[in-house]
Amino acid sequence: MEQIKDTQPTRSTKRNQERFGKTISLIATLLIVLVVLSILFFVLSRGLRTFTQHDVSVLDFFAGTEWRPGETDDAGNALVGALPMIVGSFVVTLLSALLATPVSIGAAVFMTEVSPKAGKKILQPAIELLVGIPSVVYGFIGLTVVVPFVRQLVGGTGFGMLAGTLVLFVMILPTTTSMAVDALNAVPRHYREASFAMGGTRWQTIYRVVLRAAMPGLLTAIVFGMARAFGEALAVQMVIGNAPVLPDSFTTPASTLTSILTMNMGNTVFGTLENDVLWSLASILLVMSLVFNIVTRWIGKKGAIKG
Amino acid sequence: MNQTKMTIRDLNLWYGDFQALHGMDLEIPENEVTAFIGPSGCGKSTFIKTLNRMNDLVQGCRIEGNVQLDGENIYSHRYDVNNLRKRVGMVFQQPNPFPKSIYDNIAYGPRTHGIRDKQQLDQIVEESLKKAAIWDEVKDHLDRNALSISGGQQQRICIARALAIQPEVLLMDEPTSALDPISTAKIEELVTQLKEDYTIVMVTHNMQQASRVSDKTAFFLNGYIVEHGDTRKIFTNPEHEQTENYISGRFG
Numbered sequence: 001m002e003q004i005k006d007t008q009p010t011r012s013t014k015r016n017q018e019r020f021g022k023t024i025s026l027i028a029t030l031l032i033v034l035v036v037l038s039i040l041f042f043v044l045s046r047g048l049r050t051f052t053q054h055d056v057s058v059l060d061f062f063a064g065t066e067w068r069p070g071e072t073d074d075a076g077n078a079l080v081g082a083l084p085m086i087v088g089s090f091v092v093t094l095l096s097a098l099l100a101t102p103v104s105i106g107a108a109v110f111m112t113e114v115s116p117k118a119g120k121k122i123l124q125p126a127i128e129l130l131v132g133i134p135s136v137v138y139g140f141i142g143l144t145v146v147v148p149f150v151r152q153l154v155g156g157t158g159f160g161m162l163a164g165t166l167v168l169f170v171m172i173l174p175t176t177t178s179m180a181v182d183a184l185n186a187v188p189r190h191y192r193e194a195s196f197a198m199g200g201t202r203w204q205t206i207y208r209v210v211l212r213a214a215m216p217g218l219l220t221a222i223v224f225g226m227a228r229a230f231g232e233a234l235a236v237q238m239v240i241g242n243a244p245v246l247p248d249s250f251t252t253p254a255s256t257l258t259s260i261l262t263m264n265m266g267n268t269v270f271g272t273l274e275n276d277v278l279w280s281l282a283s284i285l286l287v288m289s290l291v292f293n294i295v296t297r298w299i300g301k302k303g304a305i306k307g
Numbered sequence: 308m309n310q311t312k313m314t315i316r317d318l319n320l321w322y323g324d325f326q327a328l329h330g331m332d333l334e335i336p337e338n339e340v341t342a343f344i345g346p347s348g349c350g351k352s353t354f355i356k357t358l359n360r361m362n363d364l365v366q367g368c369r370i371e372g373n374v375q376l377d378g379e380n381i382y383s384h385r386y387d388v389n390n391l392r393k394r395v396g397m398v399f400q401q402p403n404p405f406p407k408s409i410y411d412n413i414a415y416g417p418r419t420h421g422i423r424d425k426q427q428l429d430q431i432v433e434e435s436l437k438k439a440a441i442w443d444e445v446k447d448h449l450d451r452n453a454l455s456i457s458g459g460q461q462q463r464i465c466i467a468r469a470l471a472i473q474p475e476v477l478l479m480d481e482p483t484s485a486l487d488p489i490s491t492a493k494i495e496e497l498v499t500q501l502k503e504d505y506t507i508v509m510v511t512h513n514m515q516q517a518s519r520v521s522d523k524t525a526f527f528l529n530g531y532i533v534e535h536g537d538t539r540k541i542f543t544n545p546e547h548e549q550t551e552n553y554i555s556g557r558f559g
Contacts, residue, residue: 190403198416199393
């Protein structure tokens with residue numbers, strides 16, 4: 001070994017190139033880690049000031065239903081209850097995922113199992129188009145089509161969680177569908193062949209073999225869709241009504257964490273409670289996106305063991 | 308001489324413009340093992356798949372001619388392909404159990420064909436695993452994932468799975484090519500037992516295997532059946548020079 005080491009030139013062009021490439025990718029990686037960590041630090045440190053500097057109790061923040069930053073109740077406690085927004089965010093996220101799941105799995109089955117040709121020609125471009133539409137356009141369409149539609153259907157103003165759910169449903173559809181397609185395509189051909197060779201019909205094969213085998217991937221697709229719905233701000237803000245009150249129906253104005261953030265972030269002074277409490281909302285969003293991330297990883301791991 | 312189970316008459320097959328099979332004629336006798344030998348790409352696997360219409364799944368595949376099972380043309384429009392595949396089972400080159408428990412793998416076929424009764428399923432699973440000579444190895448952990456056992460065991464699970472739908476014909480497309488010699492020996496032994504109850508058709512690259520386990524052999528070359536007949540005759544006294552060259556290892 002020693003001898004071989006000795007005969008190696010210590011500095012050659014190749015070695016320098018190798019070192020150069022390594023350094024560059026290392027710097028890039030460090031930069032990304034640094035950015036992520038500083039965002040985390042900044043958002044959380046600001047968000048926690050609500051509790052440390054302004055003495056808002058954690059319970060009042062998470063369970064309080066009165067959202068009037070800058071005002072206090074009779075006892076002098078700040079009115080920064082975030083429950084309406086937390087509920088709003090979770091409800092529209094879960095409902096839109098609930099709507100998107102059957103539709104996207106159905107579309108994915110069509111594209112991979114039923115008619116790959118038509119799927120590639122028609123559905124694939126349609127989905128790619130949906131991905132490319134900016135969220136403000138979704139919001140605009142929601143405002144001019146969905147909100148009046150809901151108004152006519154149920155009455156009231158039309159703004160609310162139902163309109164938000166419908167808009168988000170369309171917005172997360174391309175994400176969940178294309179990921180579901182990938183999950184189904186990843187199911188090995190020989191599973192299908194085995195089922196057909198035993199006289200299984202196409203439906204039996206899809207339902208009992210392909211969908212079961214693709215389950216971890218399909219779950220991942222849905223969780224990704226939920227992450228997207230949870231974080232979407234602009235389009236939701238345009239149709240949900242932005243009333244920071246606990247909604248008593250799906251068609252009364254409500255709000256989400258993101259919509260309150262986008263509405264108010266320009267109107268507060270840095271360092272005040274009004275501003276810091278917005279950072280607290282942002283912290284919740286950040287933590288939730290972390291949770292979605294962990295869930296998808298966990299699903300991936302469980303799926304891998306099952307083979 | 309056993310009765311003829313399947314009869315193939317003037318079968319031609321195209322993948323798009325490419326003709327893969329030319330004017331195939333063959334009889335497959337009941338309760339015997341028929342082996343297909345020949346170099347890679349000669350059409351053996353394509354041909355065996357025409358016997359249970361697995362080629363239906365291949366895009367651009369076109370078939371002319373006649374394949375009869377018990378005298379009925381399986382390519383007739385009225386023939387139910389799912390029922391055909393229930394009668395003509397298949398084992399693939401790569402062991403391909405589902406990512407489910409051993410039990411669910413074996414029960415897949417019967418369930419597919421409408422058997423729901425737990426007791427009946429238990430019985431079918433046990434019988435099929437016994438027939439595939441793997442019952443003793445797996446009986447204590449039928450709930451284990453079928454992918455967690457060895458390749459040779461997986462292949463016998465696949466054989467058991469195919470037997471569970473009580474087929475009459477069992478097609479085996481190079482069933483041992485992915486297995487080690489010991490597993491191969493077990494499967495060969497199994498094949499000789501199974502022919503008591505089933506008609507077996509087997510593609511193999513291994514000529515010793517063909518001579519060991521088969522009663523009839525068909526030699527394929529470039530999409531033609533060059534010669535077919537009793538295995539002993541093919542291997543000791545072939546009529547065609549190409550056959551002799553192939554089995555003596557001069558090409559292929």
